[in-house]
Amino acid sequence: METKILKKRSATLKEVAERAGVSLMTVSRVLNNRDLVKQDTITKVEAAVEALNYRPNILARSLAGGNSLVIGIVYHNPSSGYLSEILVGAMTACRELGHQLVLEDLSDGGGDIDPEVVTHRLQKMGLDGLLLTPPLSANSVLVQKLHDSNIPTILVGRQKTQYDFSTVSFNDQSAAFAMTQYLIELGHKDIGFIVGSIEQPFSGRRKDGFLQAMHHHNIYVNDAFIKQGDYTFKSGMEQGGELLDLENPPTAIFASNDDMAAGVIAAAHSRNLDIPNSVSIVGFDDTELSSAIWPALTTVRQPISNIAKNSIKLLHDNILTDIPKAASSTIIDTVEIIRRESAAAIK
Amino acid sequence: METKILKKRSATLKEVAERAGVSLMTVSRVLNNRDLVKQDTITKVEAAVEALNYRPNILARSLAGGNSLVIGIVYHNPSSGYLSEILVGAMTACRELGHQLVLEDLSDGGGDIDPEVVTHRLQKMGLDGLLLTPPLSANSVLVQKLHDSNIPTILVGRQKTQYDFSTVSFNDQSAAFAMTQYLIELGHKDIGFIVGSIEQPFSGRRKDGFLQAMHHHNIYVNDAFIKQGDYTFKSGMEQGGELLDLENPPTAIFASNDDMAAGVIAAAHSRNLDIPNSVSIVGFDDTELSSAIWPALTTVRQPISNIAKNSIKLLHDNILTDIPKAASSTIIDTVEIIRRESAAAIK
DNA sequence: TTTTATAATGATAACGCTATCATAATGTTA
DNA sequence: TAACATTATGATAGCGTTATCATTATAAAA
Numbered sequence: 119m120e121t122k123i124l125k126k127r128s129a130t131l132k133e134v135a136e137r138a139g140v141s142l143m144t145v146s147r148v149l150n151n152r153d154l155v156k157q158d159t160i161t162k163v164e165a166a167v168e169a170l171n172y173r174p175n176i177l178a179r180s181l182a183g184g185n186s187l188v189i190g191i192v193y194h195n196p197s198s199g200y201l202s203e204i205l206v207g208a209m210t211a212c213r214e215l216g217h218q219l220v221l222e223d224l225s226d227g228g229g230d231i232d233p234e235v236v237t238h239r240l241q242k243m244g245l246d247g248l249l250l251t252p253p254l255s256a257n258s259v260l261v262q263k264l265h266d267s268n269i270p271t272i273l274v275g276r277q278k279t280q281y282d283f284s285t286v287s288f289n290d291q292s293a294a295f296a297m298t299q300y301l302i303e304l305g306h307k308d309i310g311f312i313v314g315s316i317e318q319p320f321s322g323r324r325k326d327g328f329l330q331a332m333h334h335h336n337i338y339v340n341d342a343f344i345k346q347g348d349y350t351f352k353s354g355m356e357q358g359g360e361l362l363d364l365e366n367p368p369t370a371i372f373a374s375n376d377d378m379a380a381g382v383i384a385a386a387h388s389r390n391l392d393i394p395n396s397v398s399i400v401g402f403d404d405t406e407l408s409s410a411i412w413p414a415l416t417t418v419r420q421p422i423s424n425i426a427k428n429s430i431k432l433l434h435d436n437i438l439t440d441i442p443k444a445a446s447s448t449i450i451d452t453v454e455i456i457r458r459e460s461a462a463a464i465k
Numbered sequence: 466m467e468t469k470i471l472k473k474r475s476a477t478l479k480e481v482a483e484r485a486g487v488s489l490m491t492v493s494r495v496l497n498n499r500d501l502v503k504q505d506t507i508t509k510v511e512a513a514v515e516a517l518n519y520r521p522n523i524l525a526r527s528l529a530g531g532n533s534l535v536i537g538i539v540y541h542n543p544s545s546g547y548l549s550e551i552l553v554g555a556m557t558a559c560r561e562l563g564h565q566l567v568l569e570d571l572s573d574g575g576g577d578i579d580p581e582v583v584t585h586r587l588q589k590m591g592l593d594g595l596l597l598t599p600p601l602s603a604n605s606v607l608v609q610k611l612h613d614s615n616i617p618t619i620l621v622g623r624q625k626t627q628y629d630f631s632t633v634s635f636n637d638q639s640a641a642f643a644m645t646q647y648l649i650e651l652g653h654k655d656i657g658f659i660v661g662s663i664e665q666p667f668s669g670r671r672k673d674g675f676l677q678a679m680h681h682h683n684i685y686v687n688d689a690f691i692k693q694g695d696y697t698f699k700s701g702m703e704q705g706g707e708l709l710d711l712e713n714p715p716t717a718i719f720a721s722n723d724d725m726a727a728g729v730i731a732a733a734h735s736r737n738l739d740i741p742n743s744v745s746i747v748g749f750d751d752t753e754l755s756s757a758i759w760p761a762l763t764t765v766r767q768p769i770s771n772i773a774k775n776s777i778k779l780l781h782d783n784i785l786t787d788i789p790k791a792a793s794s795t796i797i798d799t800v801e802i803i804r805r806e807s808a809a810a811i812k
Numbered sequence: 813t814t815t816t817a818t819a820a821t822g823a824t825a826a827c828g829c830t831a832t833c834a835t836a837a838t839g840t841t842a
Numbered sequence: 843t844a845a846c847a848t849t850a851t852g853a854t855a856g857c858g859t860t861a862t863c864a865t866t867a868t869a870a871a872a
Contacts, residue, residue, distance in 0.1 A: 125534065125593050125784050130828055141852045146830065156850060173591035176565065177533055178828035181524045181857050187472065198753055202549035205556075209568055218523060221556055244520035246472050351757045377757050384759075388734065406545060407754060410698045410724050412731075437472050477858055488822045493860065503820060525858030528827050819868070826861080831854100838849065 129170035138166035149174060180216040185438050187217040187246040189430065194224040194231060194254050199405045200422060204251060204274075207426030215434050220245060224254065233260040241267045247433040249274055249426070255285075256319055270437055272429040276319055279445040284436065286429045288420045289451030290320040294327025294372075295334075296453045297400060297418050301370045302335050305464035306398060310343040310361040310368035312354060312378050324374045324402065343368050347378045354381020362389055362397065369397060369464050376401035376408045379415055383460065394462035404456050413459035421452045476517035485513035496521060527563040532785050534564040534593040536777065541571040541578060541601050546752050547769055551598060551621075554773030562781050567592065571601065580607040588614045594780040596621055596773070602632075603666055617784055619776040623666055626792040631783065633776045635767045636798030637667045641674025641719075642681075643800045644747060644765050648717045649682050652811035653745065657690040657708040657715035659701060659725050671721045671749065690715050694725045701728020709736055709744065716744060716811050723748035723755045726762055730807065741809035751803050760806035768799045 135142040140159060147155050148163040155163075166172075180186035191208055193201060205221075212219050222240065224231050237260070240248065252275035254260060264271050265281040273285040301309055311328045314321035325344075332339045345361060347353035354373055358381055361368055373379035379401030386393050393399055393413050401408055401417040408415035428448055436443055482489040487506060494502050495510040502510075513519070527533035538555055540548060552568075559566050569587065571578050584607070587595065599622035601607060611618050612628040620632040648656055658675045661668040672691075679686045692708060694700035701720055705728055708715055720726035726748030733740050740746055740760050748755055748764040755762035775795055783790055 125532070128591055132828080142828095143830085143853080144851060147851085150830085154850070159850080171589065171591060175528070175828050177524045177528045178857090179830075181522075181528055181827090181859085182829040182831080184830080184857060185472070186524055198544075198546040198549040202545040202552065205549065205552045206568060206570070209552075209556075209566065213565075213567065218560075219556065220560065221553060223553070242518065244475050244518060352759060355759070380757065384731075384734075387731075405753075407757060410727070410754060412699060412702070479858080489858095490823080490860085491821060494821085497860085501820070506820080522858050525827090526860075528829085528857090529859040529861080531827060531860080813872100815870100815872070817868105817870070820866080822863105822865070824861100824863090827857105827859085829857090831856080833852105833854090835852070836850080838847105840845100840847075842843100842845085 128175075129172040130175070131172075134163065134166045134170055134172050137170060138163045176213070176216055183216065185216070187434065187437060188220060188244065189217050189247045189249065189433060190220045190222050190240060190243065190245040191249045191251070192222045192224060192236075192240070192254055193251045194226075196225075196251060197405065199403070200251075203422035204249075204426045207423030208249065208430050210423075211427040211430035215430065217430070217434070231257075231260070233257065233263045236260060237263040237267050240264070240269060245269060247271065247437055249429050249433070251275065252320075253318065256317065270433060272433050274425060274429055277323075277447055277449060278319075279447050282445045284432055284443075284446045284448070286425050286432060286448045286450065288320070288422075288425060289449050289453070290323035291327035291330070292451050293418045293420070293453045294324040294402070295331045296327075297372060297402070297455060298328045298331035299335070300455055301372065301398065301400065301461065302331065302337065304370070304398065304461060306368075306370040307337050308340070308343065308366070308368040308370070309337075310345065310358075310371040312345045312347040312357050312361075312371065312373040312382070314347060314349045314374035314378070316346075318349075321374060328372060340368075347374065349375050349377060351377045351381040351384070354378030355385045356381070358382030358399075359385040359389075362386060362391065367397070370461065371397060371399050373399070373401050376403050376405045376415060376417055379417070379460075380407055380411050383411060383413075383415070394460050395465070398461035398464075400461050404454075408456070409458065416458045416461040417456050419454040419456055421450055421454070424452065425450050475522075476519040477522070478519075481510065481513045481517055481519050484517060485510045523560070523563055530563065532563070534781065534784060535567060535591065536564050536594045536596065536780060537567045537569050537587060537590065537592040538596045538598070539569045539571060539583075539587070539601055540598045541573075543572075543598060544752065546750075547598075550769035551596075551773045554770030555596065555777050557770075558774040558777035562777065564777065564781070578604075578607070580604065580610045583607065584610040584614050587611070587616060592616060594618065594784055596776050596780070598622065599667075600665065603664065617780060619780050621772060621776055624670075624794055624796060625666075626794050629792045631779055631793045631795070633772050633779060633795045633797065635667070635769075635772060636796045636800070637670035638674035638677070639798050640765045640767070640800045641671040641749070642678045643674075644719060644749070644802060645675045645678035646682070647802055648719065648745065648747065648808065649678065649684065651717070651745065651808060653715075653717040654684050655687070655690065655713070655715040655717070656684075657692065657705075657718040659692045659694040659704050659708075659718065659720040659729070661694060661696045661721035661725070663693075665696075668721060675719060694721065696722050696724060698724045698728040698731070701725030702732045703728070705729030705746075706732040706736075709733060709738065714744070717808065718744065718746050720746070720748050723750050723752045723762060723764055726764065726807075727754055727758050730758060730760075730762070741807050742812070745808035745811075747808050751801075755803070756805065763805045763808040764803050766801040766803055768797055768801070771799065772797050
């Protein structure tokens, strides 16, 4: 069977205008600043828009408006959960604002990135702005080079601004606080905590949130209950194992990410411990792993897609608004604890 | 510190033309159909392009060209690995071809989607084409409604065309064949296989690939070694456990996806079996899980991002080329076996 | 040579929208 | 009711490209 599909030309402003019996600009106004138009006219125009199933042509709009940005999203070995959410959020925001997205994948086979080379490459791409995601946003040499090269950038996942770059990040601290509080409310006092890699700024924030919650509830924090991991399953299994092997082990273990929590679960399994009745185990990030394993992991979810949206909007404002702006630090703190089966009230 | 960042206007064709001392159209030709231009001129123009660091304005190009499509990507509870790769692939292709991407997330809290409602919604969006990803592409009611509504669509992950819709899929069969062959080359003959949910068309393809490889090497396939799973960790753990508990268990187990393979690994662990020395376990998909667990999973990787690229290109050709086209079925068969630690040669 | 075909370049009008300034309709004040 | 302010609408010129047709340089044929 042979078919000839053809792009069906969609209605234009002009056609809508003719049908509504007004000028093209009036239709444009109805679509953009409707407060400049009389109610009667709005109604007529909307009827025409509806009748023709008119959709504005974003290309033409952005071109004519002259304020369309080309924004690069730069990433390096992100987890797919992180990447997909960033992309979804960024694409959504870009579509609304009429910007274009360019992906710049710096992932490699384990080698380090060269800030000099990367910056040069980005510069040649003629981008109007950049979203630098972790761990790149924590690479101060790269950040400095980007600053020197004059590309407006948002540092995603950092809280401290650098040069005139704004940051957008998650409130890891309050999320860790909330999760710890949740465990405390379940009756746990002896809570183990596995810290993530210290290079990541958010590792410290998560730990701080944990400590603050404990102090807030006047619970003594046993130093032996705090272990250093590196965000891998293996480190979770090892450090979790050590916690579980203590003479008086904690009744709950809070790992700084899901991979490590899964490792702790594996360690508990191999010791024939019942989860969550003998020990509660919770993670952080709500990755897919958390619902893939058994028992499914109680964890806390970051609104990554929102962070991306906010970053795009910030870039938009910074570049397109002529009001001078100070470098800002936006902290998104929608904390969502996902209660699954790996944590329960103490007996 | 207050800073005023401003979008720096980038060079236009006109400026390049002036600098090169030629007309604007000549520059455009150099950028597009360079075979119409004299070599001398090309050189001059390229120098100017380089000097001004000129980047074509995609918006203007697409608008003037009049062949920019708005393509919707429709998905329903995809794994993040799948989604991120689809997005990366689709975005890359769209950028090259000057198309726009619109995301349509049909994911929900477990409820079923209503083909009627979905189709209506998509129709109102004024999309020029659609990428329908699994499991939606296997929903024949939805496919039929989309066909009725006249939106050009590519069915991703299916091999049989339906109506005049083309498909783009992965060659699961040859991938499963290759993986089975790999196990056979390692000396395994008693190989267990865990099938995935039968609703998914690719489940059968993977099983077929396994069987074909066994037959190809004249190895008897023990019916008791073939188990039915449902792509979950839990089913892998259960079915894998049953295989391992057989009087003469298989020396290798091939699960139809990584989640199930991870389940098999858990089952082996709980029986104190050494992986891979007592039993080799392999998966399918190369999800993040496969490198998160221990031992890291030997698995096979789908070029999802490529599939997305191809789908976009196909849509492009189908809609924009006026050569009548038959509905086609593209099967991408780049098979990549990722060798990690969960499979070894038999002793 | 002169003619004719061909290769190379240029001029101009779209593409569908917004910005900007001009004009018409309405309301307000003296 | 004249004079002015205000609100509502329209006309026109871009935005940065490509399409299309016209023109000029160059090569081939007569």
